[in-house]
Amino acid sequence: MEPIYKITEVLIFLVVLAACGNHANPYVKEPVATANPVDTGMADKGIGKYSNVQLTHPLDESMVDNGEEVYKAKCFACHKLSDEKLVGPGWSKITERRTPEWIMNFVTNTNLMLDSDLVAQQLLVMCVARMPNQNLSDRDARDVLEFMRQNDGKK
Numbered sequence: 001m002e003p004i005y006k007i008t009e010v011l012i013f014l015v016v017l018a019a020c021g022n023h024a025n026p027y028v029k030e031p032v033a034t035a036n037p038v039d040t041g042m043a044d045k046g047i048g049k050y051s052n053v054q055l056t057h058p059l060d061e062s063m064v065d066n067g068e069e070v071y072k073a074k075c076f077a078c079h080k081l082s083d084e085k086l087v088g089p090g091w092s093k094i095t096e097r098r099t100p101e102w103i104m105n106f107v108t109n110t111n112l113m114l115d116s117d118l119v120a121q122q123l124l125v126m127c128v129a130r131m132p133n134q135n136l137s138d139r140d141a142r143d144v145l146e147f148m149r150q151n152d153g154k155k
């Protein structure tokens with residue numbers, strides 16, 4: 001019976017591996033890209049110091065520009081701007097599935113969120129990889145959010 005358990009384990013491992021996309025490995029079949037299945041609606045603020053993030057209308061272009069620089073330097077390696085997963089989930093529509101507070105708390109309080117926030121933990125299971133804290137300043141975290149809003153077509 002043992003070998004059968006082994007095979008089952010390997011299969012489960014492969015399915016888990018495929019979950020966040022693995023572009024480097026041609027032997028793992030790519031799942032069809034879909035919107036992020038972990039969706040909480042728009043009430044969850046996550047865990048951290050941000051309880052009320054003021055959004056600007058229209059978008060602040062200088063914040064968007066700086067946010068894009070931060071993205072290119074620190075996030076691009078793991079996050080696409082489409083809904084396709086890389087190491088982490090794609091950012092398309094992220095501002096519609098997460099509150100601004102959740103995003104900023106996650107980005108600045110990553111370890112605690114991954115340890116204690118329900119949604120973050122589901123993402124962790126889905127992606128297998130654990131996002132390292134990127135040590136963003138408050139300003140950079142806010143500017144990345146502005147860049148995400150622009151990416152989602154917000155005006």
Ligand code: HEC
Nearest residue numbers: 036074075078087088089107123124127129130131134144
């Ligand atoms: C080394 C890879 C890596 C880097 C670099 C990275 N992330 Fe992540 N990110 C992840 C993973 C993986 C997840 C899913 C949660 C987990 O498994 O830790 C994630 C999740 C997220 C989420 C939640 C996504 C969702 O759908 O709710 C946000 C927001 C996020 N990251 C922002 C950032 C920002 C901003 C940066 C750059 C400053 C960044 N990440 C850099 C790997 C990374």
